[in-house]
Amino acid sequence: MAEKSFLDEVKKERKQWEEKNSTKNNDKKFTTISGMEIKDLYTPIDTADINYFRDINFPGEYPYTRGVRPTMYRGRMWTMRQFSGFATPRLTNERYKFLLARGQTGLSVAYDMPTLMGYDSDHPFSKGEVGICGVAVDSLKDMEILFDGISLKDISTSMTINGPAPIIFAFYVACAEKQNASLQNLRGTCQTDILKEYMAQKEWIFPPQPSMRLIVDMMKFCTQNMPKYNYVSISGYHIREAGSTAVQELAFTLADGFAYVEAGLKAGLEIDEFAPRLSFFFNSHLDFFEEIAKFRAARRIWARHMRERYKARKPESWLLRFHTQTAGVSLTAQQPENNIIRTAFEALAAVLGGTQSLHTNSMDETWALPTEKAAQIALRTQQLIAYETGVANTVDPLGGSYFIESLTNKMEQEAEKYFEEIEKRGGVIKCLEEGYFQKEIAEAAYRYQQELEKKEKIIVGINEFVIENEKLDMPILKIDESTEKEQLESINKVKQMRDNDKVRRALEDLKKAASNSENTIPRLIECAKCYATEGEITEVLKSVFGEYHEPAWF
Amino acid sequence: MERKIRVLLAKPGLDGHDRGVKVIAAAMRDAGLEVIYLGLRQTPEMVVEAAVQEDVDAIGLSILSGAHMTLFPQTVELLKQKGAGRIILFGGGIIPQEDMDKLEKMGVGKLFGPGTTTGEIIEYIKSATRGRRKEEAIF
Numbered sequence: 001m002a003e004k005s006f007l008d009e010v011k012k013e014r015k016q017w018e019e020k021n022s023t024k025n026n027d028k029k030f031t032t033i034s035g036m037e038i039k040d041l042y043t044p045i046d047t048a049d050i051n052y053f054r055d056i057n058f059p060g061e062y063p064y065t066r067g068v069r070p071t072m073y074r075g076r077m078w079t080m081r082q083f084s085g086f087a088t089p090r091l092t093n094e095r096y097k098f099l100l101a102r103g104q105t106g107l108s109v110a111y112d113m114p115t116l117m118g119y120d121s122d123h124p125f126s127k128g129e130v131g132i133c134g135v136a137v138d139s140l141k142d143m144e145i146l147f148d149g150i151s152l153k154d155i156s157t158s159m160t161i162n163g164p165a166p167i168i169f170a171f172y173v174a175c176a177e178k179q180n181a182s183l184q185n186l187r188g189t190c191q192t193d194i195l196k197e198y199m200a201q202k203e204w205i206f207p208p209q210p211s212m213r214l215i216v217d218m219m220k221f222c223t224q225n226m227p228k229y230n231y232v233s234i235s236g237y238h239i240r241e242a243g244s245t246a247v248q249e250l251a252f253t254l255a256d257g258f259a260y261v262e263a264g265l266k267a268g269l270e271i272d273e274f275a276p277r278l279s280f281f282f283n284s285h286l287d288f289f290e291e292i293a294k295f296r297a298a299r300r301i302w303a304r305h306m307r308e309r310y311k312a313r314k315p316e317s318w319l320l321r322f323h324t325q326t327a328g329v330s331l332t333a334q335q336p337e338n339n340i341i342r343t344a345f346e347a348l349a350a351v352l353g354g355t356q357s358l359h360t361n362s363m364d365e366t367w368a369l370p371t372e373k374a375a376q377i378a379l380r381t382q383q384l385i386a387y388e389t390g391v392a393n394t395v396d397p398l399g400g401s402y403f404i405e406s407l408t409n410k411m412e413q414e415a416e417k418y419f420e421e422i423e424k425r426g427g428v429i430k431c432l433e434e435g436y437f438q439k440e441i442a443e444a445a446y447r448y449q450q451e452l453e454k455k456e457k458i459i460v461g462i463n464e465f466v467i468e469n470e471k472l473d474m475p476i477l478k479i480d481e482s483t484e485k486e487q488l489e490s491i492n493k494v495k496q497m498r499d500n501d502k503v504r505r506a507l508e509d510l511k512k513a514a515s516n517s518e519n520t521i522p523r524l525i526e527c528a529k530c531y532a533t534e535g536e537i538t539e540v541l542k543s544v545f546g547e548y549h550e551p552a553w554f
Numbered sequence: 555m556e557r558k559i560r561v562l563l564a565k566p567g568l569d570g571h572d573r574g575v576k577v578i579a580a581a582m583r584d585a586g587l588e589v590i591y592l593g594l595r596q597t598p599e600m601v602v603e604a605a606v607q608e609d610v611d612a613i614g615l616s617i618l619s620g621a622h623m624t625l626f627p628q629t630v631e632l633l634k635q636k637g638a639g640r641i642i643l644f645g646g647g648i649i650p651q652e653d654m655d656k657l658e659k660m661g662v663g664k665l666f667g668p669g670t671t672t673g674e675i676i677e678y679i680k681s682a683t684r685g686r687r688k689e690e691a692i693f
Contacts, residue, residue, distance in 0.1 A: 127624055128621035129568055129619055133569075133619055202570030202571075202594055203570050243577075334669055442573075442580070446576070453671050453672065453673060472651070476650065551593070552594075
């Protein structure tokens with residue numbers, strides 16, 4: 001903390017400076033993309049309350065404001081992990097090999113809508129949606145094709161799957177075992193974050209209570225058998241995409257994190273057993289400094305709550321490790337080449353914010369899943385930041401900036417206000433059921449749209465710098481009907497070659513486990529191994545847990 | 555007094571991206587339209603059933619999942635079957651121009667892409683409804 005006499009002098013000098021330069025005659029408000037007001041200038045006065053050791057400290061030291069590792073990117077570069085999946089497992093496998101050959105260092109699977117919702121490709125609801133938004137996976141067979149020739153023991157793999165997470169996780173585990181990979185050493189992440197589904201992404205299957213029970217099953221299974229695996233990735237990405245502000249993304253995500261911690265404790269686990277494998281996933285949007293402050297604040301808040309509120313003793317339990325994806329919602333369909341530049345700014349913010357892994361969006365993604373060329377440019381953007389710009393040479397280069405530190409404090413304070421509000425309203429699940437988060441997010445999205453329409457905020461190519469009658473001049477990846485056909489043939493073949501009696505018995509065992517308090521994960525792995533399909537397994541679980549239906553708010 | 559314009563909005567299919575449809579629902583409400591939002595995971599049958607029961611002037615479908623070439627034609631067909639062809643069917647989402655042209659030929663109304671203002675959509679609904687009501691008054 002600074003000397004009082006020095007601060008008094010800065011205050012006096014600042015006033016004189018304002019008068020001399022008449023900097024105060026401008027009534028215009030300057031705000032971040034989230035509507036947070038930003039001052040004209042930040043000085044030592046704005047950081048006067050900060051205690052370096054208490055609030056910032058060294059990287060790798062509590063409260064980790066500057067980063068979770070002492071050496072950060074000097075020790076190891078972030079993982080370049082492009083979220084990818086389209087059409088059939090066969091075609092996606094080819095794309096993975098293409099990306100790995102070009103220097104990608106981790107995998108991340110994007111599943112199609114039917115898979116995300118627990119339907120097989122041959123379900124009537126799947127018509128027209130097979131392989132469109134991601135890759136179609138119906139059974140272990142598809143998982144085997146997806147990772148054919150890719151050694152799961154050597155590469156960390158992340159999977160975006162939530163409603164049916166334990167089922168797809170079981171396919172993955174069964175697949176890894178077939179490759180003779182030891183579960184003890186398997187690295188990767190399963191998103192499994194159902195709370196943000198109810199809040200924002202809306203890809204749920206079961207109601208909140210049984211969904212939380214399934215997560216606790218994953219937590220217990222992984223704690224015992226897969227110590228290097230992140231069984232949940234607590235995600236703000238989708239909350240932000242649905243229209244929240246940066247503070248809401250930060251606060252709602254961490255509130256979800258606390259809810260998982262409390263679920264684990266309630267199930268009788270020790271905090272230091274399961275907390276080290278909780279991981280996070282944030283959005284990196286366009287407002288550069290706001291994003292950097294958000295990442296720094298997230299680490300500090302998590303560390304403080306884990307140590308002080310939940311009494312975790314192991315430093316690993318205090319660490320907020322996170323993946324980042326650049327903001328899909330910030331991309332424009334108009335003049336799509338500009339998206340390369342937007343993505344680069346957002347990726348740079350994530351790196352300056354200390355991310356552990358990163359996905360950069362492709363320029364064509366407002367139109368469809370990316371072409372090979374667009375995906376390559378997106379990956380190259382990360383490689384440019386890592387190896388050409390020099391920003392990875394030192395840890396937390398913006399630490400100590402009056403502006404960044406002050407904004408980091410502000411993000412933390414605003415998030416704490418939300419935690420209090422959520423607590424007052426009866427906790428995360430109560431708030432979800434009453435639509436509190438959903439309404440907060442929808443209001444923020446509406447406010448932002450109004451700002452765009454009044455031109456209070458400018459988006460290049462949308463409400464300013466528009467090209468009239470612009471023609472799209474960019475190749476777009478098309479998924480044709482052959483995908484659905486190939487997938488239907490494949491699922492039929494699986495059902496013919498497997499031992500159907502064995503499938504029936506495995507599904508019955510699963511039903512028993514789900515109906516009492518037995519851990520469902522080993523049963524799910526059994527189902528996976530005898531090639532029960534995702535849809536069959538989901539039906540069994542629905543018969544026990546029921547289905548979630550959201551009231552329609554706007 | 556002229557009856558308020560009634561619009562039914564819904565998200566058919568498995569797609570959960572409801573940011574856009576909610577923004578449009580709020581903007582229509584603020585512009586004085588009567589909005590019925592059915593929510594997510596509606597089948598074309600559910601949408602058409604509700605539209606007929608609620609006697610709406612227009613149906614707006616939001617589809618960002620790429621399943622538009624399945625869901626719009628099904629809805630058009632059902633509206634015809636129910637004798638509700640007077641209801642304007644419009645929509646929005648990620649829909650390539652060539653698909654928009656094809657859907658228009660099948661009888662779908664205007665389809666709005668990314669970057670559209672809420673004002674444009676409201677203007678369209680107002681003028682299309684006015685036109686439709688005039689036609690009905692004549693016949």
